[in-house]
Amino acid sequence: MKILAFSDLHLARRAARGLVEASVDADLVVGAGDFCNMRQGLDQAMEMLSGITAPMVLVPGNAESADELRAAALPGTTVLHAEAAEVEGVTFFGLGGGVPAPPFGEWSWNLTEEEAATLLAPCEAVDILITHSPPKGVADRTSQGLSVGSEAVRAAITRIAPPLVLCGHIHDCWGERGHIGASEVVNLGPEGTWFDIAP
Template identity: 65%
Template sequence: MKVLAFSDLHMARNRAADLVAASADADLVIGAGDYCNMRQGLDEAMQMLSGVSAPLVLIPGNAESAEDLGKAVPEGVHVLHGTGMTVDGLRLFGLGYGVPPTPFGDWSCDLTEGEAAELLARCGGADILISHSPPKGHGDVTSQGMAVGSVAVRNAIERIQPRFTFCGHIHDSWGYRGSIGRTRIANLGPKVNWFEVAV
């Protein structure tokens, strides 16, 4: 299966246009959160992605709530947050929000490590884990050199061992590629990222 994945669109119209154009060649499109800015403009962001021509699965970032995203997505788009689904035999599980809580204030949708661990415990297995926040120590380094990823996400990866974990959130680490055990980790960023996933 040819998977197109991205994160942190943040209302970038030209980036959205690139993703929509690329989606014509995709079997599945995955968004790993942060489509708008500070919980503003989500409807507009979804309109920018409305031309995606492949099945579209999204998780919320810390810039939008799961409830707001569920209301804003076009018909047929799937939103995962502490939930999973199967697309053409490919098992997906999604966890949105910032983990651990960000310093950004009341607008940011965040989870504690404990809250994230509870939601991730629902996942018995997945081929792709989609997490807005990266796992601790992988794709999580800020411009100040701090590793601010999630311990709960890392623990879940070690337990589940999905084939891929897609994340975003930490802009300074966009483009990171690494691995935990057999799991390939990708901090995506708002660009066209291609992955071949056998079903």
């Protein structure tokens, strides 16, 4: 399965055009959150991606809630938040929101570490874990050098050992990769990253 994955579109038209153009070669498109800005413009973001004909699996970021994303999602889209789905023999589990809560104000859709741990607990085996927030210590450093990833996400990765973890959220780490045990963690960014996954 050829997967085109991205995060943090934030209504960027050029990036959206590039994703639509690239998606003609994709079996599946994965979006790891933050399609709009500050809970505004989600319908516009989905319209910008409407040229994608491949199935999509999306996880909400902190710029939109799970309910908002489910309401706005295009036909053929699976929205995952604290739930799993299987696509062509590949299993996914998604967790959205900012974990821990970033200092962005009341508009940000966040989870505490405790809430995230509870929502991740049902995930026992998965091929690809999609979280908006990166795990603590991997692809999670701000421009000031602060590690702001999630302890709950890291603990889940350690417990589940998924082959691949896709995340975003920390813009300074777009494109960074790292490992937690045998799990590869990739902070995606809006340009699109390709993965070839065998079921």
